[in-house]
Amino acid sequence: MLTFMASDSEEEVCDERTSLMSAESPPPRCCQEARQGLEDGENAAQWMPWPPGTRASGPQPAGWSFRLESTTQTAHVHFHDTRARRRRAHRGRSLWPSPCGFPQRSQDSEEDFEDDADHYVCGGVPGQPSGLEEELTLKYGAKHVIMLFVPVTLCMIVVVATIKSVRFYTEKNGQLIYTPFTEDTPSVGQRLLNSVLNTLIMISVIVAMTIFLVVLYKYRCYKFIHGWLIMSSLMLLFLFTYIYLGEVLKTYNVAMDYPTLFLTVWNFGAVGMVCIHWKGPLVLQQAYLIMISALMALVFIKYLPEWSAWVILGAISVYDLVAVLCPKGPLRMLVETAQERNEPIFPALIYSSAMVWTVGMAKLDPSSQGALQLPYDPEMEEDSYDSFGEPSYPEVFEPPLPGYPGDELEEEEERGVKLGLGDFIFYSVLVGKAAATGSGDWNTTLACFVAILIGLCLTLLLLAVFKKALPALPISITFGLIFYFSTDNLVRPFMDTLASHQLYI
Amino acid sequence: MTAAVFFGCAFIAFGPALALYIFTIATEPLRVIFLIIGAFFWLVSLLFSSLFWFVARTITANKDGPIQKYLLILGVLVSVLIQELFRFVYYKLLKKASEGLKSINPDETTPSMRLLAYVSGLGFGIMSGVFAFVNTLSDSLGPGTVGIHGDSPQFFLNSAFMTLVIILLHVFWGIIFFDGCEKKKWSALLIVLLTHLLVSALGKSQI
Numbered sequence: 001m002l003t004f005m006a007s008d009s010e011e012e013v014c015d016e017r018t019s020l021m022s023a024e025s026p027p028p029r030c031c032q033e034a035r036q037g038l039e040d041g042e043n044a045a046q047w048m049p050w051p052p053g054t055r056a057s058g059p060q061p062a063g064w065s066f067r068l069e070s071t072t073q074t075a076h077v078h079f080h081d082t083r084a085r086r087r088r089a090h091r092g093r094s095l096w097p098s099p100c101g102f103p104q105r106s107q108d109s110e111e112d113f114e115d116d117a118d119h120y121v122c123g124g125v126p127g128q129p130s131g132l133e134e135e136l137t138l139k140y141g142a143k144h145v146i147m148l149f150v151p152v153t154l155c156m157i158v159v160v161a162t163i164k165s166v167r168f169y170t171e172k173n174g175q176l177i178y179t180p181f182t183e184d185t186p187s188v189g190q191r192l193l194n195s196v197l198n199t200l201i202m203i204s205v206i207v208a209m210t211i212f213l214v215v216l217y218k219y220r221c222y223k224f225i226h227g228w229l230i231m232s233s234l235m236l237l238f239l240f241t242y243i244y245l246g247e248v249l250k251t252y253n254v255a256m257d258y259p260t261l262f263l264t265v266w267n268f269g270a271v272g273m274v275c276i277h278w279k280g281p282l283v284l285q286q287a288y289l290i291m292i293s294a295l296m297a298l299v300f301i302k303y304l305p306e307w308s309a310w311v312i313l314g315a316i317s318v319y320d321l322v323a324v325l326c327p328k329g330p331l332r333m334l335v336e337t338a339q340e341r342n343e344p345i346f347p348a349l350i351y352s353s354a355m356v357w358t359v360g361m362a363k364l365d366p367s368s369q370g371a372l373q374l375p376y377d378p379e380m381e382e383d384s385y386d387s388f389g390e391p392s393y394p395e396v397f398e399p400p401l402p403g404y405p406g407d408e409l410e411e412e413e414e415r416g417v418k419l420g421l422g423d424f425i426f427y428s429v430l431v432g433k434a435a436a437t438g439s440g441d442w443n444t445t446l447a448c449f450v451a452i453l454i455g456l457c458l459t460l461l462l463l464a465v466f467k468k469a470l471p472a473l474p475i476s477i478t479f480g481l482i483f484y485f486s487t488d489n490l491v492r493p494f495m496d497t498l499a500s501h502q503l504y505i
Numbered sequence: 506m507t508a509a510v511f512f513g514c515a516f517i518a519f520g521p522a523l524a525l526y527i528f529t530i531a532t533e534p535l536r537v538i539f540l541i542i543g544a545f546f547w548l549v550s551l552l553f554s555s556l557f558w559f560v561a562r563t564i565t566a567n568k569d570g571p572i573q574k575y576l577l578i579l580g581v582l583v584s585v586l587i588q589e590l591f592r593f594v595y596y597k598l599l600k601k602a603s604e605g606l607k608s609i610n611p612d613e614t615t616p617s618m619r620l621l622a623y624v625s626g627l628g629f630g631i632m633s634g635v636f637a638f639v640n641t642l643s644d645s646l647g648p649g650t651v652g653i654h655g656d657s658p659q660f661f662l663n664s665a666f667m668t669l670v671i672i673l674l675h676v677f678w679g680i681i682f683f684d685g686c687e688k689k690k691w692s693a694l695l696i697v698l699l700t701h702l703l704v705s706a707l708g709k710s711q712i
């Protein structure tokens with residue numbers, strides 16, 4: 001799901017587990033109302049029954065304020081992250097890590113908002129007639145797209161490199177219990193039927209898990225979800241890594257004794273758990289999330305039968321579309337519940353790339369990028385092998401665009417993009433399957449890769465236009481599937497014939 | 506064949522394009538996006554040309570002989586036409602996009618049309634070069650002897666240089682094409698089309 005959201009890693013409780021982060025653009029309201037709403041939400045948030053060790057101070061809930069200025073021709077809307085503004089006002093204190101890893105919120109930050117309130121005019125969002133002119137600043141849109149291209153590309157590279165070199169992941173060694181029907185049937189019709197049945201079972205498992213998660217969240221069983229996610233990340237970080245390492249060592253015929261292996265896997269897994277569930281450098285956290293998505297994608301590629309995999313990819317993008325956009329869809333209900341409670345939804349499966357911008361500069365200041373990235377992003381979770389509901393929350397989140405010319409240069413705003421790990425996984429499954437079964441053809445893999453990137457680009461563009469929760473899978477997977485089948489069947493013979501005659505078009 | 510052949514041919518074919526990418530495109534996110542969209546447009550054009558060739562081949566019922574050769578040549582010519590058509594479509598899209606960007610961000614410098622011409626040409630070129638050469642390249646890592654059936658032993662080297670040439674030519678064609686479109690000089694478009702046909706037809710001697 002894609003939506004706008006400020007990088008709220010500071011506000012989230014480090015033990016909060018959400019599998020989905022999205023927030024609808026709040027309806028346009030007067031600045032006074034906005035302030036009111038924020039204060040109310042803040043009070044409510046302070047009395048949430050969070051797990052111990054969290055929320056040293058009442059973090060401000062997600063707040064939006066709109067600054068509108070009229071121009072001659074086009075309308076302008078600058079979205080603000082009020083939390084960012086408050087944080088800026090108290091930089092000295094605000095970046096000090098609290099016990100749960102979040103910067104402390106000063107309670108006297110209201111006056112900052114007071115100042116802001118003077119600049120705000122009531123207005124609306126695009127698509128909602130406001131009578132005032134609005135402008136959507138796409139100043140940082142391109143940067144966000146690239147911030148997502150890079151991790152998606154890295155994940156795909158890891159998956160494709162493994163598929164092409166390690167034979168284990170292309171061997172057929174049985175199937176998951178979620179896909180019980182075999183594809184080893186004599187007739188094409190039977191095979192098709194079996195793959196459709198496999199897909200139905202898999203999708204119903206995912207739907208069931210999703211609904212279970214929503215129910216748990218609705219009834220505030222945070223401990224259960226917390227435990228579930230820790231179990232799944234343990235399995236991914238230790239068991240799957242061990243298997244992966246074993247297969248890679250086998251492929252390259254490198255001997256490793258058990259003590260070294262134990263030490264390696266233990267260190268890798270322990271650091272991973274700490275980075276993902278607690279505190280750690282952002283880059284390390286991102287790397288772990290990419291590794292985990294790649295491992296998960298490799299498992300899918302290995303254990304899903306051929307045709308079932310393609311049908312599942314298609315079905316899950318349809319499910320994603322339905323779940324995010326339909327009023328009674330589970331993901332949408334999750335979003336709305338989280339919004340009612342004014343708390344961020346569980347960030348399990350969320351990849352975040354927080355960046356620090358100096359407001360007033362058109363470009364990102366490279367020197368500030370490394371130094372001031374938020375080191376703590378403890379709500380990052382990984383996908384869980386058991387809870388297949390979670391892969392259905394692919395989302396991308398965009399924080400509100402800052403664009404407040406006239407700010408002092410010392411003030412900095414935090415902007416990050418968040419993408420659900422389910423997206424990473426299914427993109428990589430598509431590209432990995434193309435690499436595994438494209439008859440050794442690199443063109444198919446590359447075509448799928450480009451198609452997925454273009455889909456992601458288009459999805460982000462739609463996000464900038466619609467500014468509400470959007471699913472990230474459908475467009476990319478559709479393009480990917482179209483390009484896979486057409487490249488494999490049409491382009492490949494053409495290019496092969498051309499290459500063998502050394503003809504260049 | 507050896508790793509030396511692999512790396513040598515890879516860098517011959519893609520070295521300049523990689524250098525151009527690293528030094529001019531990778532720094533600006535907007536340019537990267539336009540590059541990838543350009544690559545996508547080339548891919549779509551290739552899709553249509555393959556479709557045409559496939560249909561033509563199915564119609565002639567896959568008979569072997571000279572008909573396949575003529576079909577291939579026809580396929581190449583149609584492919585060139587479709588590529589140039591998609592370059593024009595991309596030009597139109599970029600024109601609209603840069604107008605949109607200008608209206609949204611009047612204070613920020615949007616990329617000029619010439620820069621976009623370069624980026625789009627590079628996108629087309631990289632995709633074209635990669636699609637033409639990467640399978641050959643991956644074969645060069647495996648076992649085998651080049652030219653064992655009497656073909657030229659310089660197959661890899663020839664292909665690598667030809668790929669390099671095609672990539673650079675796409676960049677130049679992109680710039681000339683967009684310039685011609687901007688100044689409404691249709692002769693420039695014709696020159697691009699003719700030179701593209703010429704370069705592709707040069708390979709005809711290989712058949």
